[in-house]
Every structure is written in structure tokens, then in C-alpha cells.
Amino acid sequence: MASNERRDGFAQRLGVESMEDWQRIMALDVGEKRIGVALSDPLGLTAQGLEVYQRSGLPQDLAYLTALFQKHQCSGLLIGLPRHMNGEIGPEAEKVMAFGTRLGQACGVKPVFWDERLTTVQAERALLEGNVRRHRRRQVIDQLAAVLLLESYLRSGTFRKNKN
Secondary structure: OOHHHHHHHHHHHOOOOOHHHOOEEEEEEEOOOEEEEEEEOOOOOOEEEEEEEEOOOHHHHHHHHHHHHHHOOEEEEEEEEOOOOOOOOOHHHHHHHHHHHHHHHHHOOOOEEEEOOOHHHHHHHHHHHOOOOHHHHHHHHHHHHHHHHHHHHHHHOHHHHHHO
16 A cells, blocks of 8 residues: 555544645744744644744744745644633734734735634643743743644634635
8 A cells, every 4th residue: 555545544534535635734822022833733633832933023023934834834824813801802913913914925825813812821820830930931831822722723623614
């Protein structure tokens, strides 16, 4: 059995038609100074933290993240949308949407904006429970928030519905 046939058989057992249905998603937790980056596996089952990117200006941010998107052969872009607790979109969310739209254009995909309320709080709580020191928490909190955001999206099933 050829390697592609074997992978396609494995994919079908997981409910995915073929290799063409495999899609890696890059998720971003966008902040003023830093952007947390997470990636899904190609089947969209798990989320892994990749890095925390230190922002350095719009052109540099777009170039770096586009290169990262291409390097990891992503075909989906998920961006955390910082809504107010009442669900409304404020000025910060509008900035994130403008940035995400520009990044989506640069990557050649339409970004998905996903409610990120409380992901940073959840990340902080998890790091505190893990006895992670304050300095280290600051280094990884945005990455963990991106992982939580991506996990939420993958669990919702929206990922599978959008492909059909």
C-alpha cells in the first residue's frame, strides 16, 4: 500500500475524506506588545503553542507572521477577538479586526475571528496552578492564550462545518 493511501485510510477512520481535507490552522492572541501563536495539527484535533512574537511595527509584524503561516503550511487563520464582557466589540477589537484582515490578505485566506474573552485569565490561572514563576508567566501567557483559543475553536466543531 502506498504511503498516501495509508494516510488517506487513516484520515478516513478519523472522519476526514482525504489528505486534501487536512488543514493546519494558525491561531493568534493579538496584543499591543506581543502576539501569542499556536498551531493545530493537520487534522485539526490538537493545538500546540508555537511562540510569543514581540511586535515591532505593522509592516514587520505582517511580514513575520505571513512567513510563519507559509513555513508551517497553514491554510486557516484564527484570530482572538477581545470582546467586552457584554459581547460588544470595542476599540481594541476593532484594531484586532483591522490587523487580522490585513494579515489574512497577506496570507491569502479569510481570517476567522473567535471570541477570546477570558482566555488570558484562564492561561494565567493555569500557569499559577502550575507554580510558574512570574517572569516565566509573562513570557508564555500569550502563547497559552492562543492555545486555549484554538482548542475552543476546534472543540466547537465550526472548523469541520466551515470545510463543507
